[in-house]
Amino acid sequence: MSHEALKGHLDLLLLSALKGHSAHGYAVLERLRERSSSTFDLPEGTIYPALHRLEAAGLLVSHWSEATGRRRRVYQLTPKGRRALSKRRQEWRLFARGIEAVLDQGAAT
Amino acid sequence: MSASPVFESYLQELRQGLQLYPGNKLAVLEEVQDHLLAAYEREMRAGCAPAQAEQRALAAFGEPRALARHFVAQKSRARVRLLLPLALLLGFALAYVDSRPSWDDTGVSALVVLCTTGLLSLLEPTRPWLWALAIGAWFPLLSISLNGNYGSLMAVLIAFLGAGSGSLARRLGVKPPARAVRP
Numbered sequence: 001m002s003h004e005a006l007k008g009h010l011d012l013l014l015l016s017a018l019k020g021h022s023a024h025g026y027a028v029l030e031r032l033r034e035r036s037s038s039t040f041d042l043p044e045g046t047i048y049p050a051l052h053r054l055e056a057a058g059l060l061v062s063h064w065s066e067a068t069g070r071r072r073r074v075y076q077l078t079p080k081g082r083r084a085l086s087k088r089r090q091e092w093r094l095f096a097r098g099i100e101a102v103l104d105q106g107a108a109t
Numbered sequence: 110m111s112a113s114p115v116f117e118s119y120l121q122e123l124r125q126g127l128q129l130y131p132g133n134k135l136a137v138l139e140e141v142q143d144h145l146l147a148a149y150e151r152e153m154r155a156g157c158a159p160a161q162a163e164q165r166a167l168a169a170f171g172e173p174r175a176l177a178r179h180f181v182a183q184k185s186r187a188r189v190r191l192l193l194p195l196a197l198l199l200g201f202a203l204a205y206v207d208s209r210p211s212w213d214d215t216g217v218s219a220l221v222v223l224c225t226t227g228l229l230s231l232l233e234p235t236r237p238w239l240w241a242l243a244i245g246a247w248f249p250l251l252s253i254s255l256n257g258n259y260g261s262l263m264a265v266l267i268a269f270l271g272a273g274s275g276s277l278a279r280r281l282g283v284k285p286p287a288r289a290v291r292p
Contacts, residue, residue: 024143026143026144026148029144043171043172044148044171045141045144045170045171045176048137048140048144048176049176049179049183052137052180053183070146071139072140072143073136073140
C-alpha cells in the first residue's frame with residue numbers, strides 16, 4: 001500500500017502498534033510490518049514526525065533508554081492515547097464497514 | 110556504536126534542514142541514527158555487504174531534506190498555534206494604546222512593534238508575514254477607524270521590517286531566547 005493511501009491512518013496504526021507495549025521507533029515499524037505482512041510500504045523516516053506529533057498531542061510519552069548500548073527513545077501510550085486509540089478504532093471499523101458495503105453492492109450489480 | 114561516514118553524511122544533511130531548537134534537533138538526529146543502525150543490522154542479517162546494507166538502510170528511511178521539511182512544518186504548526194493568539198492579543202493591546210489621543214510617543218510604538226515582530230519571527234521563523242500582520246494590522250485598523258490617522262499604515266511596514274529581520278536572524282543562526290529542551 002502506498003504512502004499516500006496511508007495518510008490519515010498512520011496515527012491509528014502507530015497507536016495500535018504501541019498498545020500494551022512500549023517500543024522505540026524502529027520496533028514500532030517492525031511491528032507494523034509484521035502485523036500487516038509487509039503491506040504498508042512507507043519511508044521508514046515518516047514515522048518519526050508522526051510519533052513526535054502524537055507525543056506533542058499527549059497521546060504518547062517517551063523516555064530514553066540505553067538497554068542495548070545505544071541510546072533509544074522509547075514511546076508508550078498515555079491514558080489519553082489509549083482512549084484515542086479506542087475511539088479511532090471504532091471510527092475506523094464503522095468507516096471500513098461502510099466502504100465494504102458499498103463495494104459489495106457495486107460488485108453484485 | 111558510532112555512525113559510518115555514509116550515515117554521518119546523511120545525518121549532516123538532515124541536520125542542515127532541521128530548523129529546530131538545538132535540544133530537539135539533537136534528539137531527532139540521535140533517534141534517526143539509532144534507526145539507521147538498526148536498519149543496517151537488518152540488512153546485514155539479510156546477507157547484504159556492508160556498503161549495500163548502508164545504502165538500503167538509507168533508501169528505506171527516505172530522503173533527508175523531505176524528512177527535515179516534515180519535522181519543521183510540524184513543529185512550526187505547533188508553535189503557530191501557541192503564539193498566534195498571543196500575538197493577536199498583543200497587537201491589539203499595542204494598537205489600542207497607540208490609538209489613544211493621550212499617547213503621542215510614536216517612536217516608542219514603532220520600537221515595540223519592531224521588537225515584538227522580530228522576537229516572534231525569531232521564535233517561529235517560517236511565517237514572518239503572519240507575525241507582521243498579527244501585530245501590525247491592528248494599528249491602521251484602530252487608528253484609521255477611530256482617528257482617521259492614515260499614518261498608522263507605517264506600523265505595518267515596521268512590523269514587516271521587524272518580522273523579516275527576526276526571521277533572517279534565525280536563519281543566520283541567532284538562537285531564540287532560552288527555553289527548556291528535552292531530553
